[in-house]
């Protein structure tokens with residue numbers, strides 16, 4: 001089909017735009033009765049609306065697979081019809097503009113998407129039975145009819161009728177909980193009296209256990225399925241600190257009546273930022289015993305940031321999704337910095353940069369209209385690249401001016417819908433500068449700069465010569481970039497920054513310096529999203545690896561040196577593993593030593609096994625397991641004694657899979673006995689059993705799987721059965 005020209009009207013039809021708003025929805029009320037046994041709902045949704053600008057004869061509502069039984073209205077209805085994706089209601093007389101009208105739709109549904117049951121019939125524990133909804137991107141229409149697109153905001157209420165004793169959570173504030181004697185059901189009513197978009201309307205109902213807290217006068221709640229509620233305390237305590245941080249950072253008080261967070265089982269994503277009620281995957285729950293190997297901070301901070309970015313102001317259509325996700329990603333990183341220091345913040349930014357640069361040949365801009373499904377927009381462009389756009393803005397504006405811009409943007413568009421131009425306008429207005437080029441290259445065009453930097457010192461003239469080349473493929477989609485670039489020269493008694501503007505294919509610079517620098521750094525403060533390759537003599541890399549105040553520099557040096565490791569480098573990596581002040585660099589050193597895989601590298605890993613931070617220790621244990629060496633196995637076995645951390649224990653059992661010692665078999669069988677978090681220890685032991693191909697495991701494993709299916713998640717249990725079958729096959733072979 002290459003080269004085929006489409007007629008112009010079809011070309012337009014393929015692009016994605018916001019739909020027309022024929023009416024202004026004022027309020028939407030859902031009254032829903034779930035049937036947990038049959039996994040269906042009966043519901044009545046009422047919309048109050050006002051036609052915009054012209055008389056309205058027909059009202060169209062988004063609705064998918066709703067079995068509509070009746071429709072009534074405050075205006076006379078001539079008829080209605082249900083199509084695959086919509087309900088059409090025809091009024092006898094056109095409704096004049098600005099006349100408020102109410103329409104009520106009675107229906108039932110067995111939603112395949114949008115609303116999800118977790119019931120014993122589906123293999124979930126009876127004591128955890130629940131349901132939850134997911135609206136974004138366009139799934140709300142699977143459980144209630146509305147204008148299901150983010151260019152329309154309205155207030156809402158959700159009434160849910162459940163068996164007594166169940167918890168019902170929804171947006172806004174709790175407005176009533178009464179008993180309906182006729183049905184024996186409890187009627188719980190939540191009201192969101194601040195406008196929001198359809199995809200943010202949420203419901204979670206069922207058997208949850210909860211914790212409560214408070215930030216200022218804002219009630220905070222945290223719920224988890226009953227059987228997992230013991231772990232809730234480990235996820236929740238940071239919420240108040242996050243609230244305080246985001247209010248200070250944005251300059252805008254938390255805009256909703258309460259903040260609830262609820263964990264549900266087999267959630268469809270990591271988390272969803274429904275207004276005032278974030279729904280989270282239960283996989284974020286963890287016991288204290290795992291230490292720093294699990295954390296809910298990133299996820300919770302991301303979803304909480306959305307309460308400002310995405311909920312309070314919402315992207316008008318999916319082409320501007322980065323205004324939701326880029327902000328949430330960036331403010332999650334800012335929170336990491338607030339909580340764990342500047343290196344933690346920079347580390348998050350560097351990891352995000354890697355996610356973007358892994359797609360270096362991408363030719364689609366952040367804002368574009370050529371996606372087929374809105375779900376495609378939830379990609380590295382909206383998340384890490386969007387976050388990086390904000391980071392570059394903040395770096396170039398300065399923190400104080402950046403904060404003023406963001407606060408103005410939020411206040412000006414409070415409870416409104418936004419596009420990228422709304423953000424650009426505020427920044428231009430407050431900074432006085434033109435940001436056309438910035439948004440043009442980073443947001444409306446694709447790609448990232450790829451830089452090759454050469455450095456040369458000329459002793460005779462005391463000049464540092466620097467050549468910068470932009471080598472990315474330039475096209476209609478990817479521009480030649482223009483940006484400020486900081487070059488830093490460091491040495492004893494020397495610290496000089498030179499900021500140059502890069503705007504060409506190749507630029508040469510010469511800087512007079514009092515003496516030869518020992519370290520030369522490009523973009524030392526991590527303010528540019530670019531692949532940067534610097535060519536330096538080896539002594540300068542070694543000096544950079546020792547620079548205690550420059551974590552990003554040490555990371556670059558470590559990675560560069562590890563590519564061509566000699567004995568000296570292996571020794572230096574060992575020193576990083578034992579002594580570096582930042583945990584992630586110690587992890588990088590362990591990974592590098594594992595890759596180098598020499599006897600000397602093993603010695604350095606063994607010498608670096610005493611790690612107080614579990615994240616580093618786990619990496620060292622994994623690295624040791626990869627060596628298949630008696631000394632490494634001995635070290636792993638030794639670490640097992642007294643180790644109460646289930647994830648570390650699991651890593652050790654995985655590492656021992658290849659150990660030839662026969663008594664390992666008994667150790668693995670013994671590992672099945674005790675339950676552990678997520679059954680992680682037993683699962684690792686079973687994996688090791690499979691790898692050892694010993695038919696003696698068949699009987700104990702069969703017994704274990706028969707007695708303790710409840711310790712597994714369904715998918716994990718299936719995998720364990722496959723492992724058992726694999727081992728039993730060996731038995732038959734013999």
Ligand SMILES: [Zn+2]
Nearest residue numbers: 302306325328
């Ligand atoms: Zn998000």
